Amino acid sequence: MIFADAFGWLLDPANWSGGKSIPVRIGIHLLYCFGAVLGAALIAVPLGLFVGHTGRGGLVLVGGSNALRALPTLGLVTFLYLVVGGSTVSVLISLVVLAVPPILAGTYAGVQDVDRGVVDAARGMGMTGAQRLWQVEVPNAMPLLVGGLRNAMLQVVATASVAAFVGVETLGRPLLDGIRVLDYPQFVGGAILIALLAVVLDAVLAVVGRLVVPAGVRLSARTGKARPGSAASRRREVPTPVESGGSTA
Amino acid sequence: MIEFRDVTKRFDDGTTAVNGLDLVVEAGTITVFVGPSGCGKTTSLRMVNRMIDPTSGTVLVDGRDVLGVDPPTLRRGIGYVIQQAGLFPHRTVLDNVATVPLLTGWTRRKARQRAAELLELVGLPAELGRRYPVQLSGGQQQRVGVARALAADPPVLLMDEPFSAVDPVVREGLQDELLRLQAELDKTIVFVTHDIDEAIRIGEKVAVMRTGGFLAQYAPPAELLTRPADDFVASFVGKDRGYRRLSFVDSSGVEVAEVPTIAEGAPVESSSDWRLVVDADKRPQGWVAPDSSSVPGGSLYEVGASIRGALDAALSSPSGLGVAVDAEGRLAGVVTARQVLDVIESRRG
Ligand SMILES: Nc1ncnc2c1ncn2[C@@H]1O[C@H](COP(=O)(O)OP(=O)(O)O)[C@@H](O)[C@H]1O
Ligand SMILES: [Mg+2]
Numbered sequence: 001m002i003f004a005d006a007f008g009w010l011l012d013p014a015n016w017s018g019g020k021s022i023p024v025r026i027g028i029h030l031l032y033c034f035g036a037v038l039g040a041a042l043i044a045v046p047l048g049l050f051v052g053h054t055g056r057g058g059l060v061l062v063g064g065s066n067a068l069r070a071l072p073t074l075g076l077v078t079f080l081y082l083v084v085g086g087s088t089v090s091v092l093i094s095l096v097v098l099a100v101p102p103i104l105a106g107t108y109a110g111v112q113d114v115d116r117g118v119v120d121a122a123r124g125m126g127m128t129g130a131q132r133l134w135q136v137e138v139p140n141a142m143p144l145l146v147g148g149l150r151n152a153m154l155q156v157v158a159t160a161s162v163a164a165f166v167g168v169e170t171l172g173r174p175l176l177d178g179i180r181v182l183d184y185p186q187f188v189g190g191a192i193l194i195a196l197l198a199v200v201l202d203a204v205l206a207v208v209g210r211l212v213v214p215a216g217v218r219l220s221a222r223t224g225k226a227r228p229g230s231a232a233s234r235r236r237e238v239p240t241p242v243e244s245g246g247s248t249a
Numbered sequence: 250m251i252e253f254r255d256v257t258k259r260f261d262d263g264t265t266a267v268n269g270l271d272l273v274v275e276a277g278t279i280t281v282f283v284g285p286s287g288c289g290k291t292t293s294l295r296m297v298n299r300m301i302d303p304t305s306g307t308v309l310v311d312g313r314d315v316l317g318v319d320p321p322t323l324r325r326g327i328g329y330v331i332q333q334a335g336l337f338p339h340r341t342v343l344d345n346v347a348t349v350p351l352l353t354g355w356t357r358r359k360a361r362q363r364a365a366e367l368l369e370l371v372g373l374p375a376e377l378g379r380r381y382p383v384q385l386s387g388g389q390q391q392r393v394g395v396a397r398a399l400a401a402d403p404p405v406l407l408m409d410e411p412f413s414a415v416d417p418v419v420r421e422g423l424q425d426e427l428l429r430l431q432a433e434l435d436k437t438i439v440f441v442t443h444d445i446d447e448a449i450r451i452g453e454k455v456a457v458m459r460t461g462g463f464l465a466q467y468a469p470p471a472e473l474l475t476r477p478a479d480d481f482v483a484s485f486v487g488k489d490r491g492y493r494r495l496s497f498v499d500s501s502g503v504e505v506a507e508v509p510t511i512a513e514g515a516p517v518e519s520s521s522d523w524r525l526v527v528d529a530d531k532r533p534q535g536w537v538a539p540d541s542s543s544v545p546g547g548s549l550y551e552v553g554a555s556i557r558g559a560l561d562a563a564l565s566s567p568s569g570l571g572v573a574v575d576a577e578g579r580l581a582g583v584v585t586a587r588q589v590l591d592v593i594e595s596r597r598g
Contacts, residue, residue: 121335124300124407125348125397126325139339214339216381223383 005185006192009174020169022193029170029197032160036095037103037152043096044103045145052111052141053133061108065101073098074162087166098159099152106148110141139214143221146209150202157198161190171197250276251297251405251437256306258292258462266292268462270306275454276404279431279438283448284458284465284485290441292462294407297439298327310405325353328398328406328436332414334390336382342368342393343378349401360400367396372426388419395427399434406438413442424451445486449474449493457482471497495557495593502592503559505552505573505582517541523568531579533572549574552581560589 009015015022051057073094080090114137122136138145161172171194178187210218251274258267267289274280282290295301296308299320308315315323336345346364351357368378371392382390391411398406412420428451431438442448448455449470457473459465459481466478474494477483487493509524511517513534517524519541526534526543536544547565550558552573562571563586570583 115333115335115338117331117333117335118337120300121329121331121394122337124298124324124329124331124335126321126323126352128321131352136337136339140337216337216339216341216383219381220338220383 002184002188006188009185009189010192020173025169025171025173026193026197028168029157029160029172029194032091032095032163032168032170033153033156033201035092036156036160037099037149039092039096040099040103040152041149044100044148045107048104048107048145048148049111049133049138049141052108053129053137055112058108058112061104065104068097069101071097073159074165077162077166081166087163087168090166091160091163091168094162095156095160099156102151102155103145103148106144106146106151107141110144110148111137113144114140140217142213143209143217146205146212150205150209153201153205154198157201158194161194250274250309250311251439252307252309252312253293253296254307254309256293256296256303256308258289258296258301259304266462267296267303270462270464272456272464272467274437274439276311276437277435278453279427279440279451281448281452281455282439282441282458283443283445283452283455285460286443288458288460289462290443290458291409293458294409294439294441297405297407298324298329300324321352325349325401326403326405328401328403330391330394330398330406330408330411332410334382334394334411336390336393336397338382340381341378342373342380342382342385345382345393346378346397346400348397353401363400364396367400368393370399370430371396386419387415388423391415391423392426395430399430399436404437406436408438408440410441410443412447413444420447427451457485492557495560496555498556498593498596499553500550500556500559500573500589500592501553502596503556503584503589505584508570508572508580508583510580511537523570525568525570525572525580525583527580530577533574533580536566536568538567544568546572549578551576556589556593559584560586560593563589 010022018024047061051061076094076097077090080093081087084090084093111133118136118140119132122132127135160170161175163170164172164176171190174186174190174193178184178190253270253272256267256270257265259265270293282293284290292301296303297310297315299315299318302316310323310327336342337348340348343361343364346367347355347357347360350360350363355363365375365378368375373389373392373396377385377389377393382393385393394411395408398408412423415423424447440448440451452470454467455470455473456467457465465485466473466482468476468478471494473482473486474497477486509520509522510527510531511524513526513528517537519539521539523539524537525546526537528534533546533549535546538544544567547567548558548562549572550562552575559571559573562573563569563584564571566572570585571589572583573581575581
């Protein structure tokens with residue numbers, strides 16, 4: 001019943017034209033999502049690569065990232081709005097803060113998880129640190145890095161709704177209005193749009209993933225052979241009695 | 250030539266991995282570092298290409314202190330093979346092998362051409378070059394690892410337990426392959442293993458190391474077996490070392506005796522003796538028992554080859570007579586196990 005009404009709202013031509021129509025809100029929603037994920041990637045990818053590559057600062061990274069995760073986005077948006085004033089800036093910053101941890105985690109884990117033997121061989125062949133990073137670690141980190149981006153995008157798509165609280169016309173608007181005036185069809189309609197958008201964006205990023213993950217890495221993941229960097233393979237480096245057991249397995 | 254001069258490595262946590270190592274690896278030989286896990290083999294090896302720098306002492310490659318060369322440059326001139334091969338999962342086999350040539354500035358075309366040659370050299374079919382490492386067997390991956398290490402034709406090759414993770418049958422094949430390659434290429438190879446059999450099989454000289462980073466003995470395999478420096482080496486070399494040692498004693502002291510023969514296909518007359526069947530070229534084909542039945546023969550040995558072969562021949566022969574052949578495989582005579590053991594006894598005394 002409620003879904004029928006929601007579809008009614010979704011298909012109502014009145015909602016498809018004008019400055020506050022569904023297409024405009026989708027566009028604004030997308031702008032915020034891409035802006036936030038891009039901004040977060042610009043911060044988190046280099047940081048994750050650096051920490052993963054050097055192995056320095058891993059603890060600080062995990063701690064800082066957990067602290068960011070603990071921030072309630074709605075609270076942050078409201079706070080920034082009160083402090084900074086601009087709604088666009090406060091929403092963007094909040095969404096970036098939300099998107100940084102998953103991207104950081106994916107990038108860092110991606111680099112860390114590259115098989116120790118592979119990294120050791122890269123050094124032993126005479127690669128410099130930068131060559132090792134770009135020619136070996138980054139290509140092999142791609143599956144987890146893209147996974148981090150997808151996680152970030154999913155969270156940002158859902159959370160960009162809160163922008164409506166400070167007057168930004170995202171897809172949060174119908175949710176907010178719907179709740180405020182108890183217009184459930186509008187509320188559910190808005191929720192459906194957000195869910196659809198999330199699915200579509202995730203699919204797009206999945207395709208991007210297929211393009212940027214090297215074929216050999218994808219094959220290794222699929223055949224389920226000790227994927228570069230399983231916990232077991234990492235332990236190999238430490239020459240304890242575990243070494244011989246793990247290595248012959 | 251690689252020279253360790255009083256080299257010590259102490260890690261930050263206080264572990265002394267290598268303790269005052271003095272050792273010269275001769276150019277053009279395979280030298281094996283062997284010892285129990287944790288005795289400092291890997292650490293010693295990695296000080297040659299500066300994957301680890303010594304706490305004190307000097308490592309020289311061709312008379313040059315490695316600390317004077319920046320690590321990437323040094324390493325591009327030294328082949329490096331590790332246990333799990335460490336192939337790059339994202340690169341094809343061919344591009345894996347082309348790694349070092351590309352790093353040193355070759356064109357992609359030339360590097361790939363060289364890589365293809367190397368695949369052939371290590372006995373891999375050319376079409377494997379297009380595959381990814383995950384699509385190869387463990388043994389094939391190790392061959393690619395060796396090919397990759399050889400790609401820029403470095404004079405020195407460091408190998409850290411390269412064959413330890415493959416099953417024993419494949420391992421023997423890889424060892425043979427390495428010996429064949431070495432006969433052709435004449436590299437200076439340092440090979441690390443914890444397996445004494447492997448060490449004896451492929452090493453021209455073997456450094457036995459002891460936990461704590463000490464060199465226990467550095468000698469050719471035969472000498473390790475016949476004159477272990479101390480109890481540690483004796484026990485590490487193993488319980489059956491007496492038998493293994495026989496591989497290094499020649500059998501020239503064992504007199505061969507004549508044996509009645511039957512030409513292959515000729516009618517068999519009854520007799521109280523065992524008779525050896527030989528073909529037209531006098532190559533042994535098997536035995537005829539006193540009851541006139543045909544029995545397959547045991548192992549053969551070449552006159553003058555190791556006395557272990559002579560003993561094996563005598564013990565595996567159905568007649569109790571070990572068959573000796575000449576270099577062309579023609580019958581030279583027979584020996585009994587008793588004779589062989591007497592010779593071994595007299596050598597000992
Ligand atoms: N990076 C390291 N930090 C601390 N101790 C180490 C390190 N690498 C090796 N060791 C220690 O040094 C000793 C020798 O190690 P290694 O050379 O790997 O032995 P092997 O190759 O003979 O098994 C061992 O006790 C090992 O635990
Ligand atoms: Mg080792």
